[in-house]
Amino acid sequence: MSSRVCKNCGCRDIDIDQARGDxxxxxxxxxxxxNIIVSEVTFVENSGGGSSAVGQFVSSDGSGKATTLGGVFHGSVGKESRAQTLQNGKRQINNLGHQLQLNQHCLNTAFNFYKMAVSKHxxxxxxxxHVxxxxxxLVCRTEGTPHMLLDLSDLLQVNVYVLGKTFLMLARELCINAPAIGRKGFECSK
Structure with a gap:
């Protein structure tokens, strides 16, 4: 109960729920x-790498009654995770692409495909x-380089059928037509 009074019916039985903010x-x-506001929110990193919001709810009636807020806040964690995923993917694309002797255009195109895959989950x-x-x-197929899926399978020591399944899923979900081997020249090789 509160010392507030309802403007509609005059009742003094007011339920203030700080968790809902109403x-x-x-x-x-x-x-x-x-939308009871929070005054002076700060964020503290916890041991799990998440962030906790620390602050107090402040009522608009100025009663001075305030409760603390300490729930876990994950707002920026997703953005950081996505950036880290993209950075890790780019690094691996560059490492594997250099082993295949692909030029920068092919590496950039592969990274664009990877970004599309990440954005579509x-x-x-x-x-x-594998991705x-x-x-x-997918770049090798669209650009017509002399590489086979078996080459990637050998480099990574991964079953060729596992890579093939991932390749087919990506081509289908990203709506990329991967032409048959041998259609184009070898313009992406060094």
Missing amino acids: AVCMGCGSVLED LTRGRKTL VAACLY
């Missing part, structure tokens, strides 16, 4: 206040190296 009259059900549940290899092979 104040509701128990007599008539009117929402008297919502096609990397979830798959090993990054990277599939993106590189």
Whole structure:
């Protein structure tokens, strides 16, 4: 209960729920206040790498009653994770691409395919190296380089059928037509 009074019915039984951030009259059900603001929020990193918001709810009636806020905040964690995923993918594309002696255009195209795969959540549940290899092979097929999926399989010591399944899924989901081997010249090799 609160010392507040409902403007609609005059009832003094007001339920203030700090977790939801609202104040509701128990007599008539009117929402008297919502989006109760938080004053002076700071963020503290916890041991798991997440962030916790630390602050106090402040009521608009100026009663001075404030409760602390300490829930876990994950707002920027997703963005950092995505950036880290992209950075890791780019590094692996460059490493594997240099072993295949692909030029920078091919590496950039493979990274663009990888970014598309990440944005469509096609990397979830798959090993990054498999997705990277599939993106590189997709470039090899679209650009007509002399590389086969078996070359990537040998480099990574991964079953060729596993890479093939990932490649076919990427080509289908990204709507990229991968022409048959031998259609174009070898313009992406050094």
